[in-house]
Amino acid sequence: MSITRLLETNIILVLLFLYIPIIVVVVFSFNSGDQIAVWEGFSLSWYQKLFTNSKAWRACKNSLIIAGVSTLISTIIGTAAALAIHKYRFRLRTTLTRILYLPLIIPDIVLAIALLTYYSQIKFPLKLTSVIVAHIVFCIAYxxxxxxxxxxxxxxxxxxxxxxxxxxxxxxFWRVTLPLISPGIIGGALLAFTLSIDDFVITFFTAGVGYTTLSVYIHSSIKFGMTPELNAISTILLVNSIGFILLFLWFRSRNIQTN
Incomplete structure (x- = not known):
């Protein structure tokens, strides 16, 4: 077997390892039975149950609010920070650049405990606002x-x-700089939105009682047993993520054609 054929086989195996579990989740979200890995027939019953689940919709609403607001604010601050570091030479420029990488290196559990301790010291109430502030902290770096x-x-x-x-x-800035760096801004915003929607650890520590997000809702639901409803939620999140990626690729191709 040639080296090229061996590399192609390894790539295929890696892709199968990565994407077969996702395909299984999507397929079994249409399962008519209540078993998460036993196929009993095609049905949309779990999607119907999900759309009538008030707790799931409330969690989805909270997640969208948190992700939307934190993405908007972190994109503005992060873009301004990147422009300042790029354009200006100041004494703490190198130190600031290194500090920006800390949220990427620090484990989520450490950052979550630090934020919870800080909130406790300043008597900051744990609700949606506390989660939004926490998400802004780690999204700015990305x-x-x-x-x-x-x-x-x-x-x-x-x-x-x-x-x-x-x-x-x-x-x-409006007519020259912003259009040229807009692909990076949109890419950073999409990354921040995805990370915010997906986050569990920091959200779990900084959210108050009654402020459940989708990640926390899924974690709580697993305690009572896995059902295809969780597959349906995962499938919807997957479709949304693919939609954001396609939107970014479309905008990027349009920007390249314009340039």
Whole structure:
């Protein structure tokens, strides 16, 4: 067997290992029985049950609110931080850049306990707001790094040319800088949104009673046994994630064509 054939076989095996469990989850979300891994026939009953489950919808609403607000704020702050690090040379620039990587390195459980301790010290109530603040803390780092990567190939002389042609700083940013780095901003925002929706550990520690998110709801439901309803929730989340990826790829291709 040639090396090329061996590498192709290994790639196929890795892909099968990664995606077969996902395919099984999607297929068994349409199972008519209540067994999570025993096929009894095709049915949409678990999706119907999910859509009439008020607890699941409340958890979904909380997750969307938390992810939406934290993504918006972290994208604005992260983009501003990336631009500041790229454009300006100040004394603590290197230190700030290293600090931004800490949320990527620190285990979630450590960050969650630190945030919970801080909330306790300042008497900050545990509810949706506390979760949003916690998610902003770790999402900023991801947005900043993604936007920084986009800025690596950015030519600053384009802004200088715009200023020489009579544009003010706001016009230069809005019509020149922002369109050029927008793929990085959108990529960072999508990453932040996905991480926020998916997060369990930090949410579990910083959410108050009655403020359940989808990840916490799924974890709580597993305690009472696995049902195809959890497969249905996972399938919906998967479809949403694929939709975001396709949206990003479409925007990126459109941006390339425009340029």
């Amino acid at each position: 947005v900043t790094i993604v936007v920084q990567a986009r800025l690596q190939g950015y030519d600053d002389t384009i802004e200088e040319a715009a200023l020489d042609l009579g544009a003010n700083k706001f016009q230069t």
